[in-house]
Amino acid sequence: MSQPLRDDIPQEAFDWYDEYAHGGMDRRTFMKKLGTLVAVGYSMAVLTSALLPNYALAEQVSFNDADIKATYETFDSPQGYGKGQGYLVVPANVDSSKTAVSLPVVLVIHENRGLNPYVKDVARRLAKAGFIAFAPDALYPLGGYPGNDDEGRAMQKSMDRDKIQQDFVAAAKFLKSHENSNGKLGAVGFCFGGYIVNYLAAVESDLLTAGVPFYGTPAKKELRENIKASLMVQLGEEDERVNKSWPDYEADLKRLNVPYQMHMYKNAKHGFHNDSTSRFDEANAKLAWDRTIAFFNQELA
Template identity: 75%
Template sequence: MKDTSKSIPQEAFDWYDSYAHCGMGRRTFIAKLGSLVALGYSMSVLTSALLPNYALAEQVSFNDDDIKATYVQFDSPLGHGKGRGYLVEPTNVQLTNKEGLLPVVLVVHENRGLNPYIEDVARRLAKAGYIALAPDALFPLGGYPGNDDEGRQMQSTLDRTKIEQDFVAAAEFLKANPRSNGKLGAVGFCFGGYIVNYLAAVKPDLLQAGVPFYGTPAAKALRAEIKAPLLIQLAELDERVNATWAEYEQDLVAAKVPYTMHMYDKANHGFHNDSTARFDEANAELAWKRTLAFFEKHIQ
């Protein structure tokens, strides 16, 4: 039997991407995986590799002495009224200013709520010396339910415009943190990458640096307003998102937006997420190194 994640054919990753982004129902997704079983693949290996295992994703423990993690609420009058997020602050950082202020970074999840992988990304940023806030779009429905399938379905029922405004409110809340140096960065993944692009466009002075990982652009009518430098991280095998890049790049050039785009060789959509077989360790580490360097340059 072909039962290692390394042997999983590319079409399985493509099917999962379609399933995860509501282009394919679960029954169809499982049926397509079943067609691979007939070719000698193990269904248990396929599903365990493609679906997340968040025990694999923790790089920084919530008990780490260098950070302090709490959940906070914030007002969102144009969104769902109230929002909630995972706030992580460094406790052992050498300050570069006498005021004791730190740069702040908003961390935006995929289309399934605030899962453990995104919380860990927030802890990684705090470990690197940033105050990080990871909001949960599912807070109006009780929060991330503990599994991605249910979280994805829940998020699809929420008003998209109100979700966007919840993240605007979260960004404003974070930037106004008493320990903030007034410079806001944002990093997001998939849907979160879209939100980073949206924040850069809808309130041009709010964001000082944006890092969208495999995210689609904001509405075309908004793009001319973008001012913040962008570090755009794309995956070579991500045909769905990559199809939007050529036009987006033209609009960024026309608006004279400072940007850098990196296309990661042989990487799938979601390659930074270390809880599934889509994870590409070498590309993920390089992309994260570039992310930290970008934030250091623009918001430190």
């Protein structure tokens, strides 16, 4: 019997991975469920290669690109874990110019597993587009992203969520006060990072200028009263878990007269922007990213 192609993998497998990735299922149960598909003709190697990330696929902008410069920078976080660290990427002219360069700044927020290579590449893409980008690693207090998502996910789950949130607030303030910042802060995040974008918009009214949460749930209802930032909400049509939170969130945004737009991407799965897994949807990811860059150019200039 011929093995099914990656495109033939049933939606339920992606749903299982989503539940596993977000702590609703342990690895043993996840692999056992995949085994039921092996029993009907799927290859375990095909299934795991399709569902688990391959970060070699995610580099769109090389860390050696002459148009950017990347460094690791630490920041104080007295309300969080005390100290944080992130990946700062600036356009080359920020370092090379002899005159002051003032640019918009964008915080890049990872999923629930630490600062992996895909998210670092997103920061480089933003710098390549003319922004100063900073991608904090929530796992820094435990030694940083460990090199694989399973361990990273377990590490992040073991941490105090409130302290992690305060670390991102501190990172946002650190970036906003960068010597080359124009004073306008944007934020883009994915999954857990999408939630953090919504949280940053809600926790302090004057912190964020513009936010782009990719498939992220909203902040607590009582915090939403503070939202003033412009939002571009990016959702995948096949992401039932996150999408069910949208109607209530949208009602609050309308009630509060928050400037927002929502884009629902047809047939797109949770994580459709992540080009290291088969959930990646090239056409929808490109459209969503083009919209993101245009939105930041408009709101942060």
